[in-house]
Amino acid sequence: MSLYTRHPRSVAAAAMLVTGAVQALTFAPGPLPTAALALVQVLMLAVLAQRQLNAPGWRRALWEGWLFNFSCYSLGLYWLFISMHWYGGLAVPLAAAGVLALAAFLALFPAAGGALAWWLADWRGRASGTPRPPGISSGLRAAVAYAAALAALEWVRGNLWTGFPWLNIGYAHVDSPLAGWAPVLGVYGVAALAAFAAAALALLWQPAATARLDARRAVPAAAALLLAVAGALLARADWSTPFGAPLSVRLVQGNVPQSQKFDPALMQQGLIQHMKQAALPPPPGTPAPQVIILPETVLPVFQDDLSPEIWQTWRRIAAERDATIVMGVPLHQRIAGKDSYTNSAIAFDANTPLQALRDGTVAMRYDKHHLVPWGEFVPPGFRWFVNLLNIPLGDFDRGPTRQQPFDIAGQRLALNICYEDLFGEELLPALHTGANGEPGATVLVNISNLGWFGDSWALRQHLQIGRMRTLETARPMLAATNTGITANIDARGRVAAQLPPHQQAQLATTVQGTSGLTPYARVGNLAMEIIIGATLLGLAFTRLRAARRDRAGSV
Numbered sequence: 001m002s003l004y005t006r007h008p009r010s011v012a013a014a015a016m017l018v019t020g021a022v023q024a025l026t027f028a029p030g031p032l033p034t035a036a037l038a039l040v041q042v043l044m045l046a047v048l049a050q051r052q053l054n055a056p057g058w059r060r061a062l063w064e065g066w067l068f069n070f071s072c073y074s075l076g077l078y079w080l081f082i083s084m085h086w087y088g089g090l091a092v093p094l095a096a097a098g099v100l101a102l103a104a105f106l107a108l109f110p111a112a113g114g115a116l117a118w119w120l121a122d123w124r125g126r127a128s129g130t131p132r133p134p135g136i137s138s139g140l141r142a143a144v145a146y147a148a149a150l151a152a153l154e155w156v157r158g159n160l161w162t163g164f165p166w167l168n169i170g171y172a173h174v175d176s177p178l179a180g181w182a183p184v185l186g187v188y189g190v191a192a193l194a195a196f197a198a199a200a201l202a203l204l205w206q207p208a209a210t211a212r213l214d215a216r217r218a219v220p221a222a223a224a225l226l227l228a229v230a231g232a233l234l235a236r237a238d239w240s241t242p243f244g245a246p247l248s249v250r251l252v253q254g255n256v257p258q259s260q261k262f263d264p265a266l267m268q269q270g271l272i273q274h275m276k277q278a279a280l281p282p283p284p285g286t287p288a289p290q291v292i293i294l295p296e297t298v299l300p301v302f303q304d305d306l307s308p309e310i311w312q313t314w315r316r317i318a319a320e321r322d323a324t325i326v327m328g329v330p331l332h333q334r335i336a337g338k339d340s341y342t343n344s345a346i347a348f349d350a351n352t353p354l355q356a357l358r359d360g361t362v363a364m365r366y367d368k369h370h371l372v373p374w375g376e377f378v379p380p381g382f383r384w385f386v387n388l389l390n391i392p393l394g395d396f397d398r399g400p401t402r403q404q405p406f407d408i409a410g411q412r413l414a415l416n417i418c419y420e421d422l423f424g425e426e427l428l429p430a431l432h433t434g435a436n437g438e439p440g441a442t443v444l445v446n447i448s449n450l451g452w453f454g455d456s457w458a459l460r461q462h463l464q465i466g467r468m469r470t471l472e473t474a475r476p477m478l479a480a481t482n483t484g485i486t487a488n489i490d491a492r493g494r495v496a497a498q499l500p501p502h503q504q505a506q507l508a509t510t511v512q513g514t515s516g517l518t519p520y521a522r523v524g525n526l527a528m529e530i531i532i533g534a535t536l537l538g539l540a541f542t543r544l545r546a547a548r549r550d551r552a553g554s555v
Contacts, residue, residue: 012051012064013064013067015047016048016051016064016065016067016068016071017067017068017070017071018071019044019047019048019068019071020044020048020067020068020069020070020071020072020075021071021072021075022040022044023040023041023044023045023068023072023076023169023172024071024072024073024074024075024076024167025040025075026038026040026041026044026172027076027167027171027172027457027461027464028457028460028461028463028464029460030457030460034175035175037172037173037174037175037176038172038173038175038176038178038194039176041169041172041173041194042194042197042198042201043198043201045169045194045195045198046197046198046199046201046202046205047202048064048065048068048114048198049114049146049195049198049199049201049202050202050205051064052064052065052114052115052117052118052146053117053118053121053142053146053199053202053203055118057118058115058118058119059115061114061115061117061118062111062112062114062115063111064114065107065110065111065112065113065114065115066104066107066108066111067107068107068110068111069103069106069107069109069110069111070103070104070107072107072167073102073103073106073107073167074099074100074103076166076167076457076461077099077102077103077166077167078099078456078457079453079454079456079457079458080098080099080102080453081095081096081098081099082452082453082454082456083452083453084098084099086258086259086454087258087259087452106157106164109153109154109156109157110150110153110154110157112153113149113150113151113152113153113154114146114149114150116145116149116152116153116536117142117145117146117148117149117150117199119543120141120145120148120149120536120539120540120543121138121141121142121145121146121539122138122543122546139203139217139219139220140219140220140223141539142199142203142220143196143199143200143203143220143223143224144196144535144539145539146195146196146198146199146202147192147193147195147196147199148192148531148532148535148536148539149536150169150191150192150195151188151189151191151192151195151528151532152532152533152536154168154169154170154188154191155188155525155528155529155532158188158422158423161373162370162371162373163422163423165187165422165423166419166422166461166465167461168187168188168191169191169194169195170182170187170188170189170190170191170194170468171187171461171464171465171468172194173190173193173194174464174467174468174471174493176228176231177228177229177231177232177235178190178193178194178197178227178228178231179231179235179468179471179493180230180231180232180233180234180235180236180237181193181227181230181231181234182468182471182472182493182520183234183237183239183471183472183473183474183518183519183520183521184234184518184519184520184527185519185520185527185528185531186424186425186472186520186524186525186527186528187424187468187472188525188528188532189527189528189531190468192528192531192532193224193227193228193231196220196223196224196227197224197227197228199220200220200221200223200224201221201224203217203220203221204217204218204221235492239474239516239518240474240475240491240514240515240516240517240518241514241515241516242512242513242514243411243442243512243513243514243515244410244411244442244513245409245410246510246511246512246513247290247291247408247409247410247411247443247510247511247512247513248287248288248289248290248291248508248510249289249290249291249292249293249478249488249507249508249509249510249511250278250282250289250291250292250293250323250506250507250508250509251293251478251479251480251486251487251488251499251506251507251509252274252277252278252292252293252294252295252480252486252506253295253480253481253482253483253484253486253499253503253504253505253506253507254270254273254274254277254294254295254298254482254504255482255483255484255502255503255504255505256270256273256274256451256482257451258449258451258452258483261297261300261449261451261482262300267300267301270300271298271299271300271310273504274294274298275313275314275317277504277506278292278294278317278321278325279317279320279321280506281321282508283508286508287508287510288321288322288323289321289323289508290323290324290408290409291323291324291325291326291347291408291409291413292318292321292323292324292325292326293326293327293445293447293478293480294325294326294327294328294447294480295327295328295447295448295449295480295481295482296328296343296345296417296418296447296448296449296481296482297328297329297330297343297449298327298328298329299327299328299329299330300330301330302329302330302331302332302341303329303330303331303332303357303358303359303360304332304358304359304360305332306358308354308358311354311357311358312354314348314357315348315349315350315352315354315357316350318348318349318350318352319349319350322350323349324347324348324349324406324408324409325347325348325349326345326346326347326406326408326413326415326445326447326480327345327346327447328343328344328345328417328447328449329344329345329346330342330343330344330396331344331346331360331365331367332360333359333360333361340397341395341396341397342367342368342396342397342399343367343368343371343376343396343417343418344360344365344366344367344368344399344417345365345366345415345417345445345447346360346362346364346365346366347362347364347365347406347408347413348362348364364404364406364407364408365403366399366403366406366415366416366417367397367398367399367400367403368396368398368399368416368417368418368420369398369399369400369401369403369420369426370398370419370420370423370426371396371398372418372419376395376396401426401429402429402430402432402434402435403415403430404434404438405430405438405439405440405441405442411442411443411511411513412439412440412441412442412443412513413441413442413443413444413445413478414427414430414431414440414441414443414444414445414475415445415446415447416444416445416446417446417447417448418446418447418448418449419448419462420446421444421446421462421465421466421469421477422465424468424469424472424473424520424524424525425524425525427444427469427473428473428521428524431473431475431517431521432517440515441475442475442513442514442515443475443476443477443478443511443513443514444469444470444473444475444476444477444478445477445478445479445480446466446477446478446479446480447479447480447481448462448479448480448481448482449481449482449483450462450481450482450483450484451482451483455483455501455502459481459483459484459485459501460485462479462485463479463485463487463489463495463498466479466487466489467489467493467494467495468493470489470490470491470492470493471492471493472518472520472521473491473518473520473521474491474492474514474516474518474521475491475513475514476488476489476490476491476496476511476512476513476514477489478509478511483501483502484499484500484501484502484503485498485499485501486498486499486505486507487499487507488507488509488510488511490511490512491512491514496509496511497509
C-alpha cells in the first residue's frame with residue numbers, strides 16, 4: 001500500500017506546500033534561470049489547478065489553495081523578516097510571526113479564487129449533485145472560470161486596504177510570450193492568461209480518461225497556445241515613438257548600510273559619500289550627465305534641518321557638472337499653521353534659490369502618494385506595532401494623485417518612490433496631459449531604498465516589477481536605488497544597463513524618452529475589470545440556472 005493510499009490528505013498537503021514554494025522562485029531570476037520562470041510558474045499552478053478543479057468540495061479547494069499560496073508567500077516574502085528584525089529591532093519570534101501572519105492573510109485571496117472557480121466551473125458536477133463526464137464546453141468553462149476567479153482575487157489583493165500586489169503571478173511572465181499582452185491588459189490580464197494556461201494543462205491531466213475525452217479537453221490547451229502566440233505577435237507592435245533627444249544620465253548607488261543610514265553619528269558620512277559620487281567627472285569617452293539621479297531619502301533628515309552650507313554645496317556640484325540633480329528627501333513645511341511631512345523627490349540646478357531648497361518649495365517636486373503601511377503611515381489600531389519597530393520617518397502625508405513631471409533637458413520625468421511602481425494604474429495619470437494642458441511624461445523614474453531588505457530576492461523581484469511597468473506603458477524607466485538594483489530599463493522591458501547590487505557605484509547611461517499611449521495606459525485596469533466582472537457574472541448566472549434545472553429535473 002502506497003503512502004498516498006494510506007495518508008492521501010497529508011501527502012496532498014505536502015505536495016501543495018512544495019509546489020507553492022517552487023512557485024515562489026519564479027518571480028525573478030536566481031536560482032531559476034530567466035527562461036524557466038514562466039514555464040515553472042504555469043506548471044506549479046497547474047498542479048494546484050488540477051487539485052482544486054477536481055476537489056470533492058469547495059472547502060478542499062480552498063484549503064489546498066491556501067496551503068499552496070501560504071508556502072509561496074512565506075518563502076517569496078522572507079525578506080520582510082530582515083527589515084523587521086535586523087533593522088526594525090523586532091525580536092526573532094515576532095519578526096518571523098509577522099511574515100507568516102502576512103503570508104497566511106495574503107494566501108486567503110488566491111485560495112478563495114480557486115474555491116470560487118470550483119463552484120463556477122462545476123467541472124465534475126459535484127456542486128450540483130449531478131455527476132457528468134467532462135466535455136469540450138465544460139473544459140473551456142473550467143479554464144475560463146479559473147482564470148477569471150484568480151485574476152479577480154489578485155485584483156482584490158492588490159487594492160484592498162491600500163493593496164499589496166507583490167508576487168502577482170503576472171510578474172513571472174515578464175520574459176514570456178504572455179508579456180505581449182501587458183500593453184493591452186496590464187499585469188492582471190497577464191495573470192489571468194497565466195491562470196488560464198495552468199488550468200488548461202490541469203484539464204489534460206485526468207486519470208483514466210478516454211482518448212475522445214482527452215481530445216476534447218485539449219481545446220483549452222489549444223486556446224492557451226493561441227493566446228501565447230498572439231502575445232508574441234503583440235510584443236512586436238510599436239506602442240510608442242521616440243520623443244526628443246536621448247538624455248544622458250548618471251544613476252548614483254550609494255550602498256549606505258541601512259544600519260548606518262539613520263545613525264546620527266554616521267549621517268554626515270553618508271551625505272558626503274553621495275556628494276562625492278554626484279560630483280565625479282564623467283569617465284573618459286562618456287558624455288557628461290545632463291541629470292544626476294540619487295536614491296530615496298539620500299538626505300536622511302528633513303530639508304530644513306540641514307545647514308545652508310550643505311545646500312550650497314549641492315548647488316555647487318550642480319554647477320560644476322552643469323546638470324540637474326534629482327534626489328529623494330523628506331520634506332517638512334508649515335502650511336496654514338499645520339506641519340506637513342512628505343516623502344518626496346526634488347530636482348534642482350545651480351540656479352535654484354537657496355531659500356527654495358531650505359523651504360522645500362522648489363519648482364520640480366514630487367510627494368509620494370501611495371504610502372507603505374506601518375513604514376510610512378500608521379493604520380488605525382496599529383500604533384502599538386509601529387512602536388515596537390525602530391523605523392525612522394514613519395508617518396507622512398500623501399501627495400496628489402497626478403503631479404507634474406520634471407521637465408529636464410527636453411524630457412519629462414515622472415517620479416515614483418519605493419514600492420509605488422507596484423501599482424501600475426497609479427503611474428498612468430502622469431502620462432496623460434494635465435488639467436492645465438501640461439504634457440505627459442516621457443520617462444518613468446523610480447527612486448528607492450531597498451537597503452531595508454539586505455541582499456535578498458526583494459531587489460530582483462522589484463526589478464521585474466519595474467520591467468512590467470515599462471511593458472504596460474511603453475515608457476523607459478530609470479531605477480536609482482541605495483543598494484540595488486540600479487538600472488535603466490527601456491520601453492520594451494529590456495534592461496539596457498544595471499549595476500551589481502550592494503556596491504558603491506555610478507551608472508552612466510542614456511535613456512530615450514517616448515510618447516504615445518498603450519491601450520493599458522489609456523484605460524488602466526478598467527478593461528480587465530469589465531472583462532473579469534462580466535465573465536464572473538455570466539458564469540454565476542449559468543451556474544445558478546443549471547442548478548435550478550437540475551433541482552427541477554429531480555422532482
